Amino acid sequence: MADVKIDKAPAGLEGPGFFATSLDQAVGLARKNSLWPMPFATSCCGIEFMATMASTYDLGRFGAERLSYSPRQADMLLVMGTIAKKMGPVLRKVYEQMAEPKWVVAVGACASSGGIFDTYSVLQGIDRIIPVDVYVPGCPPRPEQILDGIMRVQDLVQNESIRRRDSPEYKALLEKYQIQ
Ligand code: SF4
Numbered sequence: 808m809a810d811v812k813i814d815k816a817p818a819g820l821e822g823p824g825f826f827a828t829s830l831d832q833a834v835g836l837a838r839k840n841s842l843w844p845m846p847f848a849t850s851c852c853g854i855e856f857m858a859t860m861a862s863t864y865d866l867g868r869f870g871a872e873r874l875s876y877s878p879r880q881a882d883m884l885l886v887m888g889t890i891a892k893k894m895g896p897v898l899r900k901v902y903e904q905m906a907e908p909k910w911v912v913a914v915g916a917c918a919s920s921g922g923i924f925d926t927y928s929v930l931q932g933i934d935r936i937i938p939v940d941v942y943v944p945g946c947p948p949r950p951e952q953i954l955d956g957i958m959r960v961q962d963l964v965q966n967e968s969i970r971r972r973d974s975p976e977y978k979a980l981l982e983k984y985q986i987q
Contacts, residue, residue: 849888
């Protein structure tokens with residue numbers, strides 16, 4: 808029989824026959840285990856992501872095997888590869904088309920900082936144009952590192968208030984990027 812691992816219950820009050828928790832925690836638990844990734848892969852890091860999806864590493868174990876190639880049906884943007892400045896507006900459009908709540912992972916050195924391409928044509932990190940939640944180091948990162956980055960997103964999702972997106976801090980962040 809398969810060794811099924813049950814996710815631990817969120818913080819709450821427990822007693823015989825009952826368990827009570829906050830709505831934030833219950834929604835966070837559901838969201839964390841049903842992320843829909845949108846792969847924005849432009850070069851080699853995308854190949855590592857393909858390995859992350861395949862049987863050995865199997866992103867499906869985290870409830871995130873349903874890839875979305877439409878930004879409107881995705882909530883986790885994975886940017887993998889070198890992003891040329893010309894591609895910047897396209898990436899930003901994809902981000903803007905994703906509905907809230909959404910999270911962004913910069914996978915690998917290129918997406919995080921331009922990587923080895925310190926040149927006029929390459930965006931020196933996607934956080935110049937969109938907010939990033941998690942950075943995965945490496946050139947390329949191994950599938951284990953990509954999984955670790957996604958688990959860091961899961962931590963954020965589990966502990967995020969469902970009202971965070973209405974908070975002044977979040978609005979200020981979007982304003983900084985001139986995103987409406
Ligand atoms: S970080 Fe390295 S492996 Fe990833 S896209 Fe850039 S050059 Fe390729």
